[in-house]
Amino acid sequence: MLSPTRRTFLALGALSGAHLLCGCSDDGKDGDHHKPDPDLPLRARAVAATDALLAAYDAVIAGPGAAKADTLQPLRADVVKHRAALASGQASPSASASASASGATSTAAVSSVAALAALERQTAGARLADLDAASPALAKLLAAVSASDALHAAALGDTGPIAAPTSAASPGTSASPSASASPSASATTTPLPTAAAAGLQAALAAEHAAVYGYGVVGARLPSGARRGDGHASYAAHQAQRDAWQRLLSTGGATPTAAAAGYQLPFAVTSAASAGELAAHIETQLTAVYANLVAACTGPLRATAAEALRETALRAAHWGSDVPALPGLPDSDGATPSATASA
DSSP, X not given: OOSOSSSOOOOHHXXXXXXXXXXXXXXXXXXXXXXXXXXXXXXXXXXXXXXXXXXXXXXXXXXXXXXXXXXXXXXXXXXXXXXXXXXXXXXXXXXXXXXXXXXXXXXXXXXXXHHHHHHHHHHHHHGGGGTTTSOHHHHHHHHHHHHHHHHHHHHTTOXXXXXXXXXXXXXXXXXXXXXXXXXXXXXXXXXXXXXXXXXXXXXXXXXXXXXXXHHHHHHHSOTTHHHHHHHHHHHHHHHHHHHHHXXXXXXXXXXXXXXXXXXXXXXXXXXXXXXXXXXXXXXHHHHHHHHHHHHOOHHHHHHHHHHHHHHHHHHHHTTOOOOSSTTSOOTTSOOSOOXXXX
């Protein structure tokens, strides 16, 4: 059952602040100023893929998708924002040439809205190929852009699985479970790095709150499809909570316990406000998982990116207006959140 088992309230304030616990610094040392930026070739590849998407949008909007221009134009505007963020710090003109060439070859077969949706889905997976090689800040950005690509694909009707890029896992390390599946225990036997452990503890605390929050949501949803959606989200967060607990335990850390009390950000008195709470929970979690991407490396970073994508998809499903870069601060420096209660 989704009904709460104790009289507590959801600490979405904890979700709003939890991402602060898992941030990690990517400040370079003074001696690094003259070294080549290893992120530059990764940014060039990401910009090339983005230009291919922009060319595909232009081709479809000008042709077979003209009747759906009102739907396609806002998605294209997101892609423009992706390009601006990815191109930041990229001074080489060769990157633009590479992007143009990639776009010309990649969009030849994009002759319908369905093909555009498929390209968005494929790009969402391909963006993660450079995730582990990227700096924490760029990895966080790549994960957010990938999540947005997946949102676009779903909005255009393609809800197929996002194919993870193939990569060699480190010996003795297995990929951690995702928010969308019931995972098996991690094979990690060595202590977790400090930043990763802190990020996982923050994610676990957020999932404790989310599990309780969906208990409140489920109690207000009527029988039917919407209640089924509530059950599915509740189960996903239970699975993710349990996954983080196992991973922390096998990594030598004591998993943080659920808080003794939680506070709702607003009163939940109807099915409508229950849906708003679900959207709020998922939106807050995007920031938590974006920061977990930056705090981790290897297979765990890929798992954090998947968790970011899944919570962004659920946020959109529950009616949240997900920004172009899920989980990242907006242009004014604010993290994605709804107004917290006093």
